[in-house]
Amino acid sequence: MKKQTQCVHSGGFRDSLMRGVNTPVFMSSAYEYLDRDDCPYPRYFNTPNLDAVVKKMCVLEGAEDGVLFSSGMAAMSTAILAFAGAGSHVVMMDELYGGTHAFATDQFHRLGIDYTFAATDAESICSSITEDTRVIVIESPTNPLLGIIDIRKVARFAKERAITTVMDNTFATPVTQNPLELGIDIVVHSGTKYLGGHSDLCCGIAVTSAERASQIRALARNLGGSLDAFASYLLERSLKTLALRVERQSENAGIIAEALQNHGSVASVYYPGLTNFPGHALAKTQMKAYGGMLSFEVAHSNENPSAFLKRLQIVKPALSLGGVETTICCPAVTSHVKISAQERQRIGITDSLMRLSVGIEHPDDIIADLDQALPSN
Ligand SMILES: Cc1ncc(COP(=O)(O)O)c(C=O)c1O
Structure with missing residues (x-):
């Protein structure tokens, strides 16, 4: 399917009771737990409206699984911290979104994480790694100077060294750029922007492989920050017109x-x-x-x-x-x-x-x- 069709038809949750064409909104915060393994609970990031959005975004970005958050920064910070802990080093970019930049300067030292800010080019990013580098965070086009990074080059370099790459794809959206296809490990979006698209939602998502998504979800369940059912429903509705x-x-x-x-x-x-x-x-x-x-x-x-x-x-x-x-x-x-x-x-x-x-x-x-x-x- 082409992107336009995926936006409308992928993901979602079939309304088998009434056969409505939209995903029903499941407002329950308590679900019966007997005779089931993974009982839904909003902060466990496994409720139906959350899943409906994750499935659509996975199709749009070519991912296996993802985690939907209540802000872009919740998605970004949890994705980074799931792979970088005390004693590790993270390569960031000068031109990352200001909030991501501030997350490193405000919090990394007290968490025991070392970091280096690199200029907006693949060479500078690759030459900033140390033997402790666990994560590289990039953005392209950058905010606000629209700088372009050679995504394939950074991804290839990191993969050879088992370094996890996290890319903020908010500016590009899955309609114009798919970093996972270019070799990136984790794609993060501030859904507050194009995914929501009507300046009325605050949300974020990280999509990646099934294995990495379960690592992010495990930390997310400790930190909290899941998106509520109705906001998830609105986001799913917005995504239908994303390509358009x-x-x-x-x-x-x-x-x-x-x-x-x-x-x-x-x-x-x-x-x-x-x-x-x-x-x-x-x-x-x-x-x-x-x-x-x-x-x-x-x-x-x-x-x-x-x-x-x-x-x-x-x-x-x-x-x-x-x-x-x-x-x-x-x-x-x-x-x-x-x-x-x-x-x-x-x-x-x-x-x-x-x-x-x-x-x-x-x-x-x-x-x-x-x-x-x-x-x-
Ligand atoms: C490129 C980019 N990434 C991430 C974020 C953070 O998203 P949120 O405000 O939803 O936490 C923003 C917010 O402006 C952004 O512009």
Whole structure:
């Protein structure tokens, strides 16, 4: 089946009682335990609506099993900690999502885990391992600079050394990129973004092999953080339109990126679909489309970046991303605010960098809105 069909028909839970076409919502938090081995319980990550989503995501990502969490960070932190403990070393990337970056800097030392931040290229990631490295965490395209990593190269290198690779595929979605097919061990999504897609859910998922999923699930049962039945049902419903939404968002993002590139008040545009973008050729070998996320640098102007944001009429300055509506944020004061100004400068996240999450509106309306709001130089 193609992705569009998988989104609609895979996973789910057949309603054999009423023969409705949707998965029923199973609200019970208590299930009868006699004469069954794996009795459902919400925090055991084994209730029916959770399973329905996991099955669909496994088909979409080409995984054997997965664990559905109540946030993307719950998925990411549990996936890392399931394979890295005291005495081990983890390779992260400078350009990981700010929350994942902060998880390492805030928590790893007290957990006895050592770590190294590598630059956004496979060579730098591979050369950062030590003999204690157990996990490599990557993201591509990166947030917010849309940097592209050679996924196959990192995966191959890690596999030869029995190092577990964890990849955040939130920006790309399973519609445009399938890291497990490229050799990655565990794929993590913040489902709060494209999977939910309507800016009304908070969830996350890790999908992988059956063996790794059971290791993640074992730790998850200790830590908690499962998703409730109704949110799982809403997520399953959202996933039915994932391909439709992401295809339109990618198409729109390409059109908007071109327009911004030709705009006099924009200094630079970061979008993997632009042929002059440094990561374009590599992206072409590992992505089916280039996604709905782009960033741009407002050309030097004397005004505060928030003045531009306040002039926007349709595009909403908002913290999250991946919804059907176009949203924008200034990463230096939002997603990456916990990273020091010095570190942000080193990575290339300037105060005038804007991250745009392109929605499903007509791109002409978004271009016109950005145009009227950009400072005239
Ligand atoms: C790329 C990426 N990964 C992970 C996360 C964390 O997800 P959540 O906020 O659902 O915990 C985010 C949130 O913004 C994100 O953008």
